[in-house]
Amino acid sequence: MIDVNDTIDLNFPVRFVENGEKREGSFSELITRPTVVSVYMRNNTSSCDKQAKQLQVVAKELDTAGFGIIALSKDTPGSHLKYASKHELSFPLVSDPEHAFAKATQSLVEKKMYGKTFLGPTRSAYLIEPGGKVLGVVEKVDSAAHAEQLRELVGS
Structure with missing residues (x-):
C-alpha cells in the first residue's frame, strides 16, 4: 500500500456520477483540492x-473545511446513479471496474469468496491533494465509524 507523502499517478480514465449526471474524464480532474477517496466494494x-x-x-463538514470527497467502487455509472439518488449522496461516485485506483495506490490484494480467489481493492481511504501527493491513509475502513475516521484523517 502507498505511504503518506508518496505521489500517485491520477491520470487514468474513469466514468463517474456527479450531481445526478453520468460523466467521463480523468481521475485527476476530480481532485481539485485535498480530497478523501473512500474505496468500497459494491453498492x-x-x-x-x-x-x-x-x-x-x-x-x-469536510467541504466547509476545504476538503472534497469521492467514493469509488467497481459498480457501473448506472448503478452509481441509482445508488446516489437512493441514499441522497452529494459527492462523486467513481466507477473503477479495472481497479486503476487500487493499482495506483498498490492496494490490490488477493481475496477469497465462495471458494474462488480473485484480486480486489482494500476497503481503505486516502487523503490526496491535486498532483497526487498522499497526505493520509486509512488502511482499514470501519464502515460504521467512517465519519470519525475521516475527521481524524483531515485533522478536524
Missing part, C-alpha cells in the same frame, strides 16, 4: 451502505 450491500452513509454524514 447496495450492508457494510458499503453504512460506509456511504458515513461519508454523507461528514460531507458538508
Whole structure:
C-alpha cells in the first residue's frame, strides 16, 4: 500500500456520477483540492451502505473545511446513479471496474469468496491533494465509524 507523502499517478480514465449526471474524464480532474477517496466494494450491500452513509454524514463538514470527497467502487455509472439518488449522496461516485485506483495506490490484494480467489481493492481511504501527493491513509475502513475516521484523517 502507498505511504503518506508518496505521489500517485491520477491520470487514468474513469466514468463517474456527479450531481445526478453520468460523466467521463480523468481521475485527476476530480481532485481539485485535498480530497478523501473512500474505496468500497459494491453498492447496495450492508457494510458499503453504512460506509456511504458515513461519508454523507461528514460531507458538508469536510467541504466547509476545504476538503472534497469521492467514493469509488467497481459498480457501473448506472448503478452509481441509482445508488446516489437512493441514499441522497452529494459527492462523486467513481466507477473503477479495472481497479486503476487500487493499482495506483498498490492496494490490490488477493481475496477469497465462495471458494474462488480473485484480486480486489482494500476497503481503505486516502487523503490526496491535486498532483497526487498522499497526505493520509486509512488502511482499514470501519464502515460504521467512517465519519470519525475521516475527521481524524483531515485533522478536524
